[in-house]
Amino acid sequence: MAIIKKIINWGRIKSPWVLHFNTGACNACDIEIIASLTPRYDLERFGVLLKGTPRHADILLCSGPVTKQVECRLLRIYEQMAEPKFVIAVGSCASSGGVFGCCYNVEGGIDTVIPVSIYIPGCPVNPQALIDGLVKLLASLEGPSPCMKDSKARDDLPIGKP
Amino acid sequence: MLKELFNILVFPGLLFLFIFGMAIEFVDRKLCARLQNRIGPPWYQPLADFIKLLGKEDVVPQESDVAVFKLGPVFALAAAATAFLYIPLWNKQALFSFSGDIIVVFYLLTIPTLVFFLGGWYSRSVFSMIGAVRTLTQFFAYEVPLFMCILSSSLLANTWSLSEMTVFYLAHPWCWLFTLPGFFIALIALLGKLEKVPFDIPEAETEIVAGAFTEYGGRFLAFLRTVLNMEMVVGSSLLAAVFLPFGFVHNAALSFMIFIAKILFITALIAVAHSVVARLRLNQMVSLCWRVFAPLAFLQVLISLVIKGFLVMR
Ligand code: SF4
Numbered sequence: 373m374a375i376i377k378k379i380i381n382w383g384r385i386k387s388p389w390v391l392h393f394n395t396g397a398c399n400a401c402d403i404e405i406i407a408s409l410t411p412r413y414d415l416e417r418f419g420v421l422l423k424g425t426p427r428h429a430d431i432l433l434c435s436g437p438v439t440k441q442v443e444c445r446l447l448r449i450y451e452q453m454a455e456p457k458f459v460i461a462v463g464s465c466a467s468s469g470g471v472f473g474c475c476y477n478v479e480g481g482i483d484t485v486i487p488v489s490i491y492i493p494g495c496p497v498n499p500q501a502l503i504d505g506l507v508k509l510l511a512s513l514e515g516p517s518p519c520m521k522d523s524k525a526r527d528d529l530p531i532g533k534p
Numbered sequence: 535m536l537k538e539l540f541n542i543l544v545f546p547g548l549l550f551l552f553i554f555g556m557a558i559e560f561v562d563r564k565l566c567a568r569l570q571n572r573i574g575p576p577w578y579q580p581l582a583d584f585i586k587l588l589g590k591e592d593v594v595p596q597e598s599d600v601a602v603f604k605l606g607p608v609f610a611l612a613a614a615a616t617a618f619l620y621i622p623l624w625n626k627q628a629l630f631s632f633s634g635d636i637i638v639v640f641y642l643l644t645i646p647t648l649v650f651f652l653g654g655w656y657s658r659s660v661f662s663m664i665g666a667v668r669t670l671t672q673f674f675a676y677e678v679p680l681f682m683c684i685l686s687s688s689l690l691a692n693t694w695s696l697s698e699m700t701v702f703y704l705a706h707p708w709c710w711l712f713t714l715p716g717f718f719i720a721l722i723a724l725l726g727k728l729e730k731v732p733f734d735i736p737e738a739e740t741e742i743v744a745g746a747f748t749e750y751g752g753r754f755l756a757f758l759r760t761v762l763n764m765e766m767v768v769g770s771s772l773l774a775a776v777f778l779p780f781g782f783v784h785n786a787a788l789s790f791m792i793f794i795a796k797i798l799f800i801t802a803l804i805a806v807a808h809s810v811v812a813r814l815r816l817n818q819m820v821s822l823c824w825r826v827f828a829p830l831a832f833l834q835v836l837i838s839l840v841i842k843g844f845l846v847m848r
Pocket residue numbers: 396397398399400401435436437462463464465466470471494495496497
């Protein structure tokens with residue numbers, strides 16, 4: 373049994389598929405995410421593929437603060453992803469709310485809504501920083517304490533909340 | 535009995551097809567990456583993807599038709615793997631053959647496409663429904679040129695069996711040169727079957743999320759990806775058997791190498807095609823197939839008939 377777990381864990385580390393979701397960023401972080409997927413930085417070296425649908429993805433790359441409007445969409449996308457799933461907060465805004473932190477229409481960082489595994493600071497994040505964060509997340513899966521947050525029990529997620 | 539079971543399940547059947555399909559996927563992705571001046575994925579990437587998908591949670595949408603959703607990928611896998619048994623690979627003789635097996639291979643190759651349609655349709659999500667309809671529309675476009683080209687080759691050989699075709703082309707060497715235009719048309723049509731880039735309209739991820747596969751995840755997606763890999767191997771070995779029928783020497787190892795080289799050649803052509811062109815629109819694709827490729831395929835049939843007349847007169 374242990375060996376099977378090990379093999380599956382190996383597969384998980386070697387093939388992280390990402391989904392990119394803009395929760396209200398100023399678009400600079402999004403451009404940097406795209407830049408790190410293009411030939412200059414080539415994330416496919418690590419097996420990263422950009423997927424269009426949450427069902428295929430393992431890692432949710434969130435950029436930007438969570439606005440009030442996007443909150444339930446973010447939850448929904450998070451819920452549509454299959455376990456095991458990880459969330460990376462890309463940029464200062466996603467980590468804490470950043471410059472938009474005290475806006476009337478902003479909830480705060482990504483972790484006010486869904487559990488986050490890795491925070492990558494920067495405004496906007498550098499592609500190198502993004503790759504570093506991703507590699508650190510994958511490396512943590514090898515060790516005894518993976519950055520795996522328990523997703524909340526399905527019933528207490530405020531999906532229907534307006 | 536035992537030997538046949540081994541042939542069907544291990545070599546050159548299911549297991550070989552599975553591993554070879556992964557190798558081809560890797561070659562395809564790596565070549566594409568190198569053409570874009572990237573480093574590309576490591577050699578174990580398709581295997582890691584497969585294992586990861588097996589280890590993920592299976593989500594079945596509440597609205598979907600559970601039986602179709604779950605059983606479809608298995609049917610597609612079985613059909614693609616069965617088609618492989620009727621194609622002459624490195625022997626003159628395919629594992630199984632009878633007169634008319636070319637039709638059976640056609641039908642079996644159609645089943646995965648149909649499964650993509652049904653799976654997408656019964657997932658009951660808007661994106662997957664659009665993808666499913668596009669799959670079917672595209673299917674009506676590329677199928678005619680593809681089959682016409684393969685039939686032109688079989689007309690020349692005057693047989694409906696793939697193995698007998700190979701025997702004919704070995705008896706008349708260089709006859710395959712006359713069907714070479716058909717090879718390129720069939721190759722382009724094969725891109726449509728595999729949903730590769732100029733024709734990846736059904737799963738255009740920039741427009742309709744992931745097309746028919748939108749709701750698939752976990753084990754089912756792993757199966758579907760395997761089916762696509764297998765289709766790639768089966769399709770290119772069908773083209774290799776029909777249009778490049780040479781190199782069947784007595785030394786088994788050597789002719790195996792020649793077979794691999796042929797498949798790699800076709801894979802390389804496909805990789806080049808889908809890294810240098812962009813996606814077409816559905817109407818462009820349909821009109822291209824019907825207005826350009828279908829007449830060209832007819833021309834190929836005419837050429838084959840004329841050559842056949844010469845052969846008969848001689
Ligand atoms: S962190 Fe900076 S660059 Fe990124 S979304 Fe926020 S303000 Fe824009």
